Amino acid sequence: MSILRTPLGLAATVLTFGVLVLAVVAPILWTDKANAIDTSNILAGPSADHWAGTDNLGRDIFYRTLVATRLSVELALAATAIAVVVGLVLGTASYLLGRRSGRLVSAGINIAVAFPGILLALFFAVIFGVGATGAVLAIGLAGAPSFGRLTQTLVASVGSRDYVSAARVAGVGRFRILGRHVLPNVSEPLVVNATIGAGGALLAFAGLSFLGLGVQQPKYDWGRLLFDGVSSIYVNPAAALAPGIAVLIAGLAFNLFGECIAKGLGVGVVGGVPELPPMAATLDDEQEPVEETHHEGTELVLDVRDLEVTFPGPNGPIRPVRGVSFAVRRGEAVGVVGESGSGKSLTALAISRLVGDPGRVDASRLELLGTDLRTADTKAQRQFLGTSMAMVFQDPMTSFNPTRRMGGQLAEVARHHQGMDRKQAMARAIDRLSAVRITEAERRAHLYPHEFSGGMRQRAMIGMGLMGSPALIVADEPTTALDVTVQQQVLDLLAAIREADDVALVLISHDVTVVGEVCDRVLVMYAGKIVEDLPAADLATTAQHPYTRALVAAVPDMDTDLAEPLAVIPGRPVDPADVPLGCAYAARCPLATTRCTTEEPPLESDAAGRRVACWHAGEPIDIEIQTLQEVEA
Structure with missing residues (x-):
């Protein structure tokens, strides 16, 4: 709760919570208004009835932007989940597989990290094809190498600690050590980076949809609305501005929330040496005395x-x-x-x-x-x-x-x-x-x-x-x-x-x-x-x-x-x-x-x-x- 004690942390928390609530309630409340066609009011500018104007079928852009929140957030979270799972597998492979196989995995991660994320996303988008499913896989796999590199570094650091060595001396297997002693101690930075990564995934998904590689009609997310709005930007600039602002606010909310969590994490220390009994x-009373x-x-x-x-x-x-x-x-x-x-x-x-x-x-x-x-x-x-x-x-x-x-x-x-x-x-x-x-x-x-x-x-x-x-x-x-x-x-x-x-x-x-x-x-x-x-x-x-x-x-x-x-x-x-x-x-x-x-x-x-x-x-x-x-x- 320490992140709520700073203005930035409070604002980031409120923004993130607001985006998530909107993703749940917006389709329930405003789907009918977002899909209502009015051919007599096509490409209209902002007004009291239509705050962000209408599209080429007379549908209200403001309500469509609100309803698109659910699909945009769902797809971004799905891509983040893929990046986290694949990154965890890659990052822990070196620890589990041993020296030679681990080096091959590390080399693959290093090569993948060397490429810009957007290039990897475009590469995978071409492989998996146009559409929401292909875009989710593309963004998720494009984000996996960087998450894998982070996991690999954290696992290597914790894996050299004395309590891990103690578990090895005690005969605990590698998988059990990883699950009980290593991953719980690297979970905080991984969660923080996953939260920040969700904001990046949301922006990347909007980018792919804007390029026509993501969500396809009749479904729509913020990127798709931005793509449609750009075509009429000279007639109604608000058509592109509304989904653009939504992407900006949501991406900023996830990133700031993750950074505030990182700053708010801490562990207290208490001590004191008790008096020792005789x-x-x-x-152990069950032990028999041994001669000196x-x-x-x-x-x-x-x-x-x-x-x-x-x-x-x-x-x-x-x-x-x-x-x-x-x-x-x-x-x-x-x-x-x-x-x-x-x-x-x-x-x-x-x-x-x-x-x-x-x-x-x-x-x-x-x-x-x-x-x-x-x-x-x-x-x-x-x-x-x-x-x-x-x-x-x-x-x-x-x-x-x-x-x-x-x-x-x-x-x-x-x-x-x-x-x-x-x-x-x-x-x-x-x-x-x-x-x-x-x-x-x-x-x-x-x-x-x-x-x-x-x-x-x-x-x-x-x-x-x-x-x-x-x-x-x-x-x-x-x-x-x-x-x-x-x-x-x-x-x-x-x-x-x-x-x-x-x-x-x-x-x-x-x-x-x-x-x-x-x-x-x-x-x-x-x-x-x-x-x-x-x-x-x-x-x-x-x-x-x-x-x-x-x-x-x-x-x-x-x-x-x-x-x-x-x-x-x-x-x-x-x-x-x-x-x-x-x-x-x-x-x-x-x-x-x-x-x-x-x-x-x-x-x-x-x-x-x-x-x-x-x-x-x-x-x-x-x-x-x-x-x-x-x-x-």
């Missing part, structure tokens, strides 16, 4: 060997992840650290099978609980991933579908994979929200994501992963954009779930200190490779790789001089498209030698099981840290 009261020595078990949950992620580039393939190998055991917490662009998140996405086209994932081994994840995407594999792995994404605001209630989104997992009915699935969702320390879970299950605080959304995302019985939780920067208090709450929750359910955890973070405190083992990544694998307890004291020691040295602590600028690692991270020969860190390393710049060091294990890729591992150095001002200079 952990003992929120853990769980991380010393030998059951292998995740086994990754020689993982590579490749994307096409202008100068050849780009490999942001280059031969990553590691394993995670039952109950073990493994942290992955490194600068932005080091390949941490892509590694997590590759494990979760979330690297979409045109990316390619290769590995000599990629197994979760002994199941090979390199096989083709099937319903069984999606169901397995949806129940055995939980993915906690980086941005809590985009982790959920904003158009659906929180409880329904969690319940979808139970209904899809566990065969629960609606009532059982909702009860399970409420139980999981309680388990992740969300107070008043039953009430909050009926709220929308924007009504949750950032910390609550992140905990609810963890709760979604716990709808099944996951053996592995992959948390990609789960504390980003949260204040330090909420960060600690989320990390405590992950630790408690790990302790209670013996779940393996892969925690990706920029914060070396957090990873050192939460995890058992730390993987340090640089330029798409693991350069060191060491126990978390040794991270700050006995790290071997110069890059690891530089990361630790760059983190401020309680002894940091507040009067001095913060320190950073000298140099810039390596561009994945231009990885140098030898050790990728050599250009920034104080220990680098000629061998480092020509020969890449292998990732080798020592007697204690630690791994490091460096020709000068463990050699004493003074970590050279620049200040931020020096780097910017």
Whole structure:
């Protein structure tokens, strides 16, 4: 209703409503007067009896213009409906068909959009023939490419959101994702453009009828009346002016109404971090206690060997992840650290099978609980991933579908994979929200994501992963954009779930200190490779790789001089498209030698099981840290 609060919005709404009402009532009230023939009053000018004069049969042009409103609007709406339906099919084809077929559809849309709409309409009008039906098809198909391009852009944007990726991890199929998670979130701009498109279709239809390609006698719309009126424009200009004004007002009404809707759309945000109940009261009471020595078990949950992620580039393939190998055991917490662009998140996405086209994932081994994840995407594999792995994404605001209630989104997992009915699935969702320390879970299950605080959304995302019985939780920067208090709450929750359910955890973070405190083992990544694998307890004291020691040295602590600028690692991270020969860190390393710049060091294990890729591992150095001002200079 916000569009009614502005003069323009109110005027556009009144105009549009008036046109629609006129289309309904005009044929009922004035058809007889519009069709009444008076041969004694042919081509008469405007008068008190005939406000816009008469035509060549003495019929009242004003009443004919009013009656023509219904057919004009009906045909315009029919053409708009065709444009919307065909545009939706074209726009969603790339998402549904996959990489190759999607490219062909995209190429066809791009070619069609390059032609002016009126040329396409004339082309289709010739194909479908003269008449109202042919004109509707012509205008509808001519408008479909532009609507398809808009749909394609919106679907691609929403399709990359975290809540869509979460649905894919949960094993939801493409058609269901499109109908439940993508299209509802692009409906507003599509409706707005459809409304504006109706005005354009009305004008286009009037144009075709004026050219003699649209409505044919004895039927008439505004374009046909305009065609007839032009023939007598020198005798009675009002004969052409009346239908012309009607076309102008109706087209302006639809266009302004659509634009006002676009300006009036908005979403409010409420927040607030509730007080958390004690952990003992929120853990699943049905779970039996697990001994704290769980991380010393030998059951292998995740086994990754020689993982590579490749994307096409202008100068050849780009490999942001280059031969990553590691394993995670039952109950073990493994942290992955490194600068932005080091390949941490892509590694997590590759494990979760979330690297979409045109990316390619290769590995000599990629197994979760002994199941090979390199096989083709099937319903069984999606169901397995949806129940055995939980993915906690980086941005809590985009982790959920904003158009659906929180409880329904969690319940979808139970209904899809566990065969629960609606009532059982909702009860399970409420139980999981309680388990992740969300107070008043039953009430909050009926709220929308924007009504949750950032910390609550992140905990609810963890709760979604716990709808099944996951053996592995992959948390990609789960504390980003949260204040330090909420960060600690989320990390405590992950630790408690790990302790209670013996779940393996892969925690990706920029914060070396957090990873050192939460995890058992730390993987340090640089330029798409693991350069060191060491126990978390040794991270700050006995790290071997110069890059690891530089990361630790760059983190401020309680002894940091507040009067001095913060320190950073000298140099810039390596561009994945231009990885140098030898050790990728050599250009920034104080220990680098000629061998480092020509020969890449292998990732080798020592007697204690630690791994490091460096020709000068463990050699004493003074970590050279620049200040931020020096780097910017």
